[in-house]
Amino acid sequence: MGSGQQTPTRRQLLNAIGLMGGTAALYQMMTTFGHAAETRFDGPPNLSGARKGASVIVLGAGLAGMLAAYELEKAGYKVRILEYQNRPGGRNWSLYGGDTYTEMGGATQHVKFAKGNYLNPGPWRIPHHHRTLLHYCKAFGVALEPFIQFNHNAYVHTTEAFGGAPQRFRSLAADFEGNVAELLGKAVDQKALDTRLTPEDVDRLKEALRSWGMLDENMRYTKGLRSSSHRGFDLPPGGGVNGAPKPSDLFPFDEVLKSGVWAQMAFFMNDEFQTTMFQPVGGMGKIGEGFGRKVGHLITYNAKVTKLHQDRSGVTVSYTDVAKGGAAVEAKADYCVCTIPLSVLSQIENNLSEKKNAAIQAVPYSGQVKIGLEMRRRFWEEDADIYGGHSFTNQQIGLVSYPNNNFFQDGPAVLLGAFASGAGGFNLAGMTPEERIEVALKEGSVFHPESYRKEFLSGASVAWSRVPWAMGCCARWNEQTRRDHYQELVALEDRVVLAGEHASYVGCWMEGSLLSALDAITRLHKRALEA
Amino acid sequence: MRPALIATALMFAATPGLADEPGPGGSKPPVPKTGAEVYRMYCQACHMPDAKGAVGAAAFPALAANPRLGSPQYAMFVVENGKAGMPPFKTALTPEQEAMLITYLRTHFGNDYREPVSVADVEAMRKAAP
Numbered sequence: 001m002g003s004g005q006q007t008p009t010r011r012q013l014l015n016a017i018g019l020m021g022g023t024a025a026l027y028q029m030m031t032t033f034g035h036a037a038e039t040r041f042d043g044p045p046n047l048s049g050a051r052k053g054a055s056v057i058v059l060g061a062g063l064a065g066m067l068a069a070y071e072l073e074k075a076g077y078k079v080r081i082l083e084y085q086n087r088p089g090g091r092n093w094s095l096y097g098g099d100t101y102t103e104m105g106g107a108t109q110h111v112k113f114a115k116g117n118y119l120n121p122g123p124w125r126i127p128h129h130h131r132t133l134l135h136y137c138k139a140f141g142v143a144l145e146p147f148i149q150f151n152h153n154a155y156v157h158t159t160e161a162f163g164g165a166p167q168r169f170r171s172l173a174a175d176f177e178g179n180v181a182e183l184l185g186k187a188v189d190q191k192a193l194d195t196r197l198t199p200e201d202v203d204r205l206k207e208a209l210r211s212w213g214m215l216d217e218n219m220r221y222t223k224g225l226r227s228s229s230h231r232g233f234d235l236p237p238g239g240g241v242n243g244a245p246k247p248s249d250l251f252p253f254d255e256v257l258k259s260g261v262w263a264q265m266a267f268f269m270n271d272e273f274q275t276t277m278f279q280p281v282g283g284m285g286k287i288g289e290g291f292g293r294k295v296g297h298l299i300t301y302n303a304k305v306t307k308l309h310q311d312r313s314g315v316t317v318s319y320t321d322v323a324k325g326g327a328a329v330e331a332k333a334d335y336c337v338c339t340i341p342l343s344v345l346s347q348i349e350n351n352l353s354e355k356k357n358a359a360i361q362a363v364p365y366s367g368q369v370k371i372g373l374e375m376r377r378r379f380w381e382e383d384a385d386i387y388g389g390h391s392f393t394n395q396q397i398g399l400v401s402y403p404n405n406n407f408f409q410d411g412p413a414v415l416l417g418a419f420a421s422g423a424g425g426f427n428l429a430g431m432t433p434e435e436r437i438e439v440a441l442k443e444g445s446v447f448h449p450e451s452y453r454k455e456f457l458s459g460a461s462v463a464w465s466r467v468p469w470a471m472g473c474c475a476r477w478n479e480q481t482r483r484d485h486y487q488e489l490v491a492l493e494d495r496v497v498l499a500g501e502h503a504s505y506v507g508c509w510m511e512g513s514l515l516s517a518l519d520a521i522t523r524l525h526k527r528a529l530e531a
Numbered sequence: 532m533r534p535a536l537i538a539t540a541l542m543f544a545a546t547p548g549l550a551d552e553p554g555p556g557g558s559k560p561p562v563p564k565t566g567a568e569v570y571r572m573y574c575q576a577c578h579m580p581d582a583k584g585a586v587g588a589a590a591f592p593a594l595a596a597n598p599r600l601g602s603p604q605y606a607m608f609v610v611e612n613g614k615a616g617m618p619p620f621k622t623a624l625t626p627e628q629e630a631m632l633i634t635y636l637r638t639h640f641g642n643d644y645r646e647p648v649s650v651a652d653v654e655a656m657r658k659a660a661p
Contacts, residue, residue, distance in 0.1 A: 084588045104577075104585035123551065159559060263555035272551070304588060340588075343616030347589035364618035367576055368553070396560045398553035423623060424558035429576035465576040468587030472616050474550055508550030 041132040044139075045518050047525045050076030054528055057082065057317055057331055059308075060339035061299050062090020064499045064513035066291040067136065068337045068521045069298050075525060080331065081295065082303040082319055084469045088296060089288020090339075091122040091470060092510060095372070095460050096283065103466040109433050112374070112458040116406075117414040119372030120284040121462035122473075123510050124401075124416070125149060128276045130511035132518065133287075137280070140290035147277040148404045150268050151389020155447050158394045161258035162251075166391065166447055171251065172261035174214065174231035178221030179253045181213020189219075223247050264392055272509070279404060287510070300331075305340065308350040310495045335524055339500040339517070341365070343472040356493055359485035363502060365472025366421065367465035369428040371397070371440045373417035374458050379451035380415070381407065395443040396424030412457055417444050429463030436461040475502035490516070492523050566635025569628050573620060582640040595640035603648045606633045607656045626653040 056072050058065045061083035073079045095101060097113035113119070125147045126133055137144055152173070157166035187193060188202055188209075197205065210219060214226045221227060228234070228247040235246035267273055280286040292299075300319075306328050307318035315336040318328040338345065343365040350357070380386040380402050388404040397418035406413065417440035420428045428436050437459040445452040464473035477486065490503045499513070499520040506512030563569040571580075577591040578584055584593040599605050610629055613619035624632070630648045637644035 104587045104591065105579050106585075125551070260555075267555040341616075344587075344589040346615035361615045363616075364613045365616040366550070366618070390554060392554045394559045396558050398558055419553035420558065421553050422558055422560075423572065424560040426576045427560050427572045430571055430574070430580070463576065466585070471577075471587055471589060471591070476550075476618065 040515055041135065041518075044135070045071055045522050047071060047075035047521065049529070050525070051528060051531075052076075053078065054335070055079070055333040056335045056337060056524070057315060057333035058298075058337045058339065059305055059317065060090060060341075060500070061085070061088045061292070061295075061301075062339055062500065062513065063092055063133075063288065063291060063510050064501070064517040065090070065337065065339040066288075066295045067514050068339070068499060068517040069295045070291070071518070072337075072521055072525070073295070073298065077335075077528075078333075079295075079298050080333065081299040082305060082317065082331065083299050083301050084304050084322065086301045086323070087288070088292030088299060089285055091473075092284055092288040093122050094118040094120050094283030094285030095462070101460070101462070102468075103433075103463060104468050104471070105466055107433050107466075109460050111460045113372070113414055113460070114374065114412045116282070117374060117412060118283040118285075119370065119414060119416070119460050119462070120279075121370045121467075122464075123284050124279065124370075126278040126510070127272050127274070128278070129271070130506075130509065132514040133511050134278070136514065137287060137290065140287075140294060142287050142290040143281040144278040145281050145405060147279040148388025148402070149273060149275050149277040149390075151386060151402075153384075154386050154389040154402070155391035156259055156261055156264055156393075157391065157446050158259055160260070160394065161255045164446070166393075167251070167259065168232060169261065169264060171231040171248070172256055172259050173265055174227065175221075175251045175253065175256045176261050176265070178213045178215065178227055178230075178250070179256065181209040181215055182219065182221040185209050185213075185215065185219040221250070223250055260394075281405070305348055308336065308338065308348060308352070308496070310336070310351065315495050334495065335528060336496045337517070337520055337524065338496060338498050339513070341470050341472065341500065342475055342502050343470065345498075352493055352496065355488050356491075359489035360498075362481050362485045363475045363477060363489075365464075365470075366474050366476050366508075367425045367429055367463070368473045369418060369420040369425045369436065369461060369463045370416060371418035371420075371428075371436055371459060371461040372414045373437070373440060373444070373456060374412050374414045375451075376412055376455040376457055377410070378403075378408075378413050379448060379455055383451065384448065391447045393443065393446060395446070396420050396428060397440055397443045398424065400444045400447055417441070417459065418461075425463075426465070428461075429465040433459075433461050436463070474508035475500075477507060490520070492520075492527055497521075497524050563628060566631035566633075567639075569624065569632040570635060573623065574632070577617070582636075594636055594642075596642065600633075600637050600642050601644055603633060603637070603644075603646075603652060604656065606636065607648070607653060608660065611656065612660070621657070626650045626657065629653045 055078040058069045058081040061081050065081055069079045069081050095111050096118050097111055099111045102108040152170035154169055155166035156169050156172055188206055213221060214230050216222050224247050232248055233245045234248040237245040302321050302323040303319040304322045305317055305319045309316045314332055314334050317331045320328045342360050342363050346360050386402055387407050388402050390399045390401045392399050398420050401416035403413050441453055497520040499517045501507050501512040504512035504516040563572045578594050582595040584591040611619060611621040627650055630650045630653050633648040
């Protein structure tokens with residue numbers, strides 16, 4: 001669209017549509033243009049005009065609870081938060097040197113990491129399209145930095161291929177693509193695709209395969225500078241007399257298939273896992289702290305909720321002080337936003353409806369395990385040219401993930417030595433913290449056998465099954481439970497509404513908890529104004 | 532391994548809006564071969580090594596000296612389908628592993644229900660409540 005033409009600019013068009021059809025039409029049109037396609041967030045809710053004296057009690061000072069409290073207080077409500085822990089943030093959390101953590105069962109860990117180093121036990125990466133979270137990070141002064149999600153030079157390991165030797169992702173991915181391109185090229189030549197494609201399409205496809213798969217002039221994927229420029233060289237290009245590169249050998253295709261690298265390739269294509277991703281500077285827990293700065297004055301810590309009761313006059317919440325002990329006390333409010341994880345809420349006495357309780361009881365929780373290992377030096381950078389990103393394995397630890405900050409620094413650094421889920425997660429969770437570290441060292445050594453144990457200083461682990469205030473990692477819905485219970489779970493019931501990642505379709509992400517909170521309080525506010 | 536890999540791939544294909552997962556590799560933990568090993572691998576994460584459960588913001592129930600284990604059907608049903616926050620283990624456990632686990636639970640930790648639970652019992656339960 002050149003200047004001087006009479007066609008409206010896109011902005012003018014959007015403005016016009018916005019004026020004519022309101023925000024819904026504008027949103028739809030923006031989606032058509034490819035904007036706003038990946039988020040439901042179009043700004044803070046800007047609630048206002050709460051009835052004088054109206055009050056809300058929020059259960060849980062995780063991100064959902066704190067956002068609900070922040071926006072409701074701004075709208076004019078009298079707000080109070082009850083929190084089981086002695087800190088804000090909920091599952092948004094970092095463990096630093098000097099911290100002490102006691103899990104269910106009583107095992108206590110004293111984290112020994114050097115100053116500034118940390119483990120993010122829960123959330124650790126933020127997709128670029130989780131705009132609610134990004135919005136409030138900016139609004140609350142939480143600095144973000146890149147999270148290195150995709151590193152071609154990290155390793156892929158499986159006990160099922162290459163005799164258990166890890167290989168670089170880029171080499172496996174290049175060989176997978178090269179072989180697929182060659183095979184598809186052969187199918188084209190054998191006219192296997194002629195019914196689907198015009199002759200022009202066939203030509204374009206062959207050119208695409210040649211160029212994407214790094215095929216040679218005969219449409220073959222062969223050892224050479226072309227394939228090596230994707231998969232890596234035996235001797236990389238250099239300067240001067242011996243500057244000429246030497247190409248690398250290709251892997252046998254059957255081993256490439258067995259490596260399962262296609263699963264990693266697909267993983268990185270998932271919209272939650274595409275670059276660019278972010279992390280807070282100084283640890284994920286900085287987000288919880290940022291929210292805490294805004295609503296900390298509303299929070300009662302160490303409050304274990306024992307009963308939730310509503311009637312025509314209001315909501316009564318009973319709680320005990322887990323630090324000081326003593327009998328339960330009552331807190332009253334007109335309304336309640338309950339963000340307690342279902343794993344805990346399912347055991348709290350309440351007078352919500354039978355259907356609501358059936359929904360609360362219907363959702364199982366996952367049990368991931370994260371392990372941080374502090375190493376004396378950054379051998380993955382110094383010896384293996386790996387700067388951030390993940391090396392994947394089919395062992396219990398799942399992966400080793402490298403720190404995304406302080407590159408090239410001397411001194412100790414913490415890598416993520418396990419992100420275990422499924423059977424491996426349960427198995428590691430059932431161990432003592434010392435046993436978990438031993439498994440992490442043993443299995444992680446497959447990537448860095450020379451250094452892994454040698455440079456190890458100390459470790460810390462969090463098994464989400466045993467986290468006292470969550471008793472699980474995240475709500476695990478399936479199609480059946482969504483169909484049978486989701487609408488009932490999120491429905492506002494008289495004076496009580498639930499919020500949290502479990503009340504969203506963005507489960508197990510901070511964005512889900514925030515979107516859920518905004519939706520819940522918007523409905524609650526409407527109800528309160530209509531009352 | 533292969534069915535597990537394919538199952539993982541299908542799961543990913545069928546599930547838009549993934550949770551924050553470790554990655555796509557699928558893990559290959561040790562395969563438990565006795566009731567005690569199944570318990571150690573899957574159950575003691577929450578119910579603890581002594582099967583006495585634990586207390587936090589809510590509680591994991593004790594399986595030790597638990598009269599509910601007197602009913603093999605109840606034990607099988609809960610293991611297979613989960614209960615509130617507890618996940619279902621129907622797909623994780625083979626009928627053999629589940630039979631060994633429940634037999635083990637019923638005869639350890641202060642439980643004394645001598646009649647073993649058989650593979651046929653588990654298969655019957657899976658047929659009755661798929």
